Ligand code: KG4
């Protein structure tokens with residue numbers, strides 16, 4: 001049993017949450033999550049501006065903290081520990097969250113739990129709240145494959161056993177493969193930008209592709225078979241796609257915008273689905289999770305339901321995009337493992353290293 005206060009500020013979402021672990025075999029309960037998205041601030045620049053992000057986190061973190069504590073209805077004495085994202089991310093924004101978490105933990109004499117942002121994403125399927133029950137985390141759900149598809153990362157992981165059965169020495173997850181260059185979300189955003197959509201363009205491209213012919217343009221699907229390098233069989237590459245789209249746009253083409261969007265989207269999804277299916281078969285997974293912002297993609301959701309031989313779980317969108325609840329989920333697991341830091345260790349903790 002533990003109640004964890006969590007901070008997330010690694011990029012352009014400023015988020016604070018209270019998450020409760022009610023014991024082994026029960027879901028992780030989100031008591032509250034308050035998130036401020038900076039997307040509107042960065043849109044005029046076509047991407048995240050680190051300095052603007054850091055300054056806005058400074059403005060938002062206390063309001064988000066106050067909101068999360070009030071909505072959770074917990075007193076300070078009921079909070080057992082503070083979890084905070086320490087890497088990877090933009091250093092300025094990370095420092096705002098880390099310094100706030102340290103200060104709160106120090107003043108209220110609570111231990112601190114440093115969290116890797118991607119591990120947070122990997123825990124997001126196990127979060128429950130008043131409206132959503134994640135009835136997972138029993139042995140029958142494992143081994144599981146998690147495909148993490150965000151704006152900055154694309155990775156395929158294996159999780160072998162329920163969270164609270166992890167020993168301190170266990171590898172939490174095994175990364176089977178990753179994109180060697182652009183992330184899937186980045187591929188959506190960069191090609192969408194070439195087509196004139198606002199930042200971040202993934203959701204506009206998703207909308208614009210509806211009804212289009214996904215086979216209209218045979219865009220490249222890189223690294224689909226890598227028999228000479230079995231160690232890279234789950235790796236992906238998306239950077240060639242934007243070059244192919246840019247080249248096509250320079251030539252006169254009769255392809256309609258809808259068909260073009262559908263073809264770009266299909267090229268990204270074919271790679272994600274092919275590599276994920278290969279991982280599912282390889283580890284004989286019983287469940288497949290998709291996490292990260294690209295999990296919002298409507299065609300991806302449709303294809304996963306149609307093409308996967310095992311149950312597919314996608315967390316609610318609020319837990320797919322960056323949020324502090326997923327950081328609190330890692331905090332709950334760490335607490336159960338006894339992996340917490342006291343003030344003499346956490347006061348010198350650095351961000352981004
Ligand atoms: O996980 P996330 O919110 O932020 C990061 O941690 O990066 O993911 C944001 C990414 C962006 O690249 C965005 O374009 C993409 O998720 N995205 C989508 C859709 N909605 C968001 N990509 C494709 N289709 C969508 N519907």
Ligand code: ZN
Pocket residue numbers: 117121150321322
């Ligand atoms: Zn993220």
